[in-house]
Amino acid sequence: MAESMQGLHRSHRCTEVNNTMIGNTVTVMGWVQKSRNKGGIIFVDLRDRSGILQVIFEEANCGAESFAKAEKLRSEFVVAITGEVAKRGGAVNENLATGDIEVIAKDIRILAEADTPPFPIEENSKTKEDLRLKYRYLDLRRPDLQKNIMMRSKVTTLVRSFMADEGFIEIETPTLCKSTPEGARDYLVPSRIHPGEFYALPQSPQIYKQLLMCSGYDRYFQIARCYRDEDLRADRQPEFTQIDMELSFVDVDDVIDVNERLLAKLFKEVIGVDVQLPIQRMTYKEAMERFGSDKPDLRFGMELCDVTDVVKDCEFVVFKNAIEAGGSVRGINAEGQGAMPRKKIDALVDFAKGYGAKGLAYIAIHEDGTMKSSFAKFMKDEEMQALVAKMNGKPGDLLLFAADKSKLVYDVLGALRLEIANQLGLLKKDEYRFVWITEFPLLEWSEELGRYQAMHHPFTMPMEEDLQYIESDPGRVRAKAYDIVLNGTEIGGGSVRIHQDDIQEMMFKALGFTMERAYDQFGFLLNAFKYGVPPHAGLAYGLDRLVMLMAQEDSIRDVIAFPKVKDASCLMSEAPNTVDAKQLEELGISIVKPEAETEE
Incomplete structure (x- = not known):
């Protein structure tokens, strides 16, 4: 029978209890990791997000009622325990932060009982990932995953602090946007009020952050949710998070400078790694010729x-x-x-x-x-x-x-x-080799489309000395674009943007756009540029990839609380799923099932 917490207050998390508190009374709360009844004495490992604390139950100290409750404890019961901190009676456990102490229990309340979990809640679980993802709320109790999720939180907290100190303003941009089908496939959201019309979920806040530069905000950043309907792999999810920024009145070196200092701060304060500045730079051409990749692993x-x-x-x-x-x-x-x-x-x-x-x-x-x-x-x-x-x-x-x-x-x-x-x-996962890749091709030829397409996006500024080739030899033109690469993974990328009308028109022409089509897709940005736009540039990090490398994990699923699997579904919530027919009717949508293939 679950008990109330009324009148109880947690005094410390498990690993906040230490040997300076010997003789003090504490109240700790958490989950039972393990309970061992040695006959007359019960050892309980209590776990919360901070770690594990050993608690000792003896009837002489806690009384018959509390001892009887302790005898019922099983893995994942949620308990509140009050007791006295003591020097550990047995051998010191060097693997635990609290390995030299224990709590001698005086009282216990069982706040929630638990069924036997479908797999052990333990570090470095050998349980198949599909089962763990089905019960992700249990998987997230594992200390190694909790460490990753808390590391992610620390990264975003430090980013916000650093950006504020550097004069950046945090501004949220819309997540219901206009579809601009250049690049990856959009996730579409039907409009009930405008039947037959759709919003798109943002692949990035690109156009909005450029508009914010037009609006005079000078330095913007956002921890932004983004969506791409594309095939998944270890470092890719249909929804992901960017550390997004844009700066006015800057060029390449200015963006690189602020980001090198941001990376140095994050790696030093989160994982104790010194990033040597300045970070090495390498042109796209050199990277391809030396390493066969525009994201070279220099380890x-x-x-x-x-x-x-x-x-x-x-x-x-x-x-x-x-x-x-x-x-x-x-x-x-x-x-x-x-x-x-x-x-x-x-x-x-x-x-x-x-x-x-x-x-x-x-x-x-x-x-x-x-x-x-x-x-x-x-x-x-x-x-x-x-x-x-x-x-x-x-x-x-x-x-x-x-x-x-x-x-x-x-x-x-x-x-x-x-x-x-x-x-x-x-x-080696504990070796961190950064490199900036610069001077990307502005355009790349698409056999499928039969035309050039932007390697980054249509608003990337060409290098001034290459502008002369944009009509005669578009493939020769280099971009003022830059990626930051860590251990063979691109963790961020950006560019100086075009802010001059004539260069933007040349870019659209090279991409095979008529100005009519350009205005149809990007009119609100192009119109804004008529009213005085400053030179501007930006960069966005993949937060998930960045934390994955900092945590020395192989998959971004290990640093995301509730990830999707390879077919973009969630095994826990069973999304995506069917919806009520009435909802579809309100949206003016009917589902057309593909015809079954006829057997020959």
């Missing part, structure tokens, strides 16, 4: 090497065809892996094929200097020697090569170096 080497010139005259048809088609041949040196079994090399070939490669050429250099290669018979000895020299190949190394269009080669080798590094245990 290890294994950089790409362009060997096109070395093999351009060889007779190996794979290399020859790639070069003749305007592509390139590049390789990576997996140092010390020359003795890798053929079966593992074949697995790497299959991995590369998964990224679009037709295959993977290799040279294994044995410790005695002899070589085994998949293509040596097509090469002259001096060509092989020159190739190995270009790759800095040494006895014991494994050289891997991809040949195709350069973009595909980058994708393949960029993914391959990460796969090998993962296999070799080179990716």
Whole structure:
């Protein structure tokens, strides 16, 4: 029978009780982690969000009634206990913050009983994730998850404090917006009052924050909820949170400066890591050529090497065809892996094929200097020697090569170096390597659309020296855009925005927009720009990704209270679900079920 809390007040959380309080009376409340009846003495581990405290029940101290209640305790019962703090009678538990003390219980109230949970509430749970997500309210009691959620809270608290000190104003922007279908798919919300018309949930507050710069707010920020209807992966959810900001009268260096200081503050105060400032910068071109990725992981080497010139005259048809088609041949040196079994090399070939490669050429250099290669018979000895020299190949190394269009080669080798590094245990979660990636292409060609599209968004400012190419050679134009990358994950990105009418019109033209279409989609922003818009720039972090890396987790699901799974559903609440027919009728919506496929 659950008891009332009337007249009781919690004096301390579990780990707030310490050895300076020995002899004091405290009242603690929480969940029973474990109860052990040793006959005449009952040991209870009491848990709250701060940690665990050991409580001792002996009938001589607490009386027959309280001892009888203590005998009934099971895991996850919710209790209030009053008792005296004492030096621990048994061995000190070094794993607990309260390991040198215990509470000698005088009184107990059982505030709620509990069924046996479907899995143990414990750190580093081995229970399958689907079951834990179904009972997420229980999963969230686990100390490691609670630590992550509290870390997330500390990050947002520090962000707000830092931004206020830097003169930023926190402003909320709407979550019922106009759909602007450039980029990811929108989540749509039907309007009851305007039948047949829809709001979109924001993919970001981009247009609103630019309008706030037009409105003179100078420095804006927001912890913003955003939504994208796209396929999920470990670091992606249909709804997510951004640390969003926009600044007026600034250029690239100003935005980078304030954000480097923000990152340094967060990492020092949340996890005790010193971020060395200034953070390294690298152009998009350099990142792709060295690491095959615009989000390079700098915790290890294994950089790409362009060997096109070395093999351009060889007779190996794979290399020859790639070069003749305007592509390139590049390789990576997996140092010390020359003795890798053929079966593992074949697995790497299959991995590369998964990224679009037709295959993977290799040279294994044995410790005695002899070589085994998949293509040596097509090469002259001096060509092989020159190739190995270009790759800095040494006895014991494994050289891997991809040949195709350069973009595909980058994708393949960029993914391959990460796969090998993962296999070799080179990716240390407690090492934090930041890098700014700058000078992105302004536009990228879309085969699907048959036109250029914005790599970031249509309001990104081109680099001034490249404006001359925007009509004649759009693919050559670089953007005043910048991403902040940590350990191979993009945690934030932004750009200087276009604030001049003539440049914005050139941008829309390069994207294949008529001005009529541009005004149809973005008219309220373009009209606002007619009334005096300051130069402005901004950046947004993925809060979930940032905290995931700080907490050394592999998935953002471990730092979000109630995440979705891969099909964008919630296993706990069973959302999305059907709705009442009357609700659909009010919205003027009918559900058309797809016709069942006919069996042949």
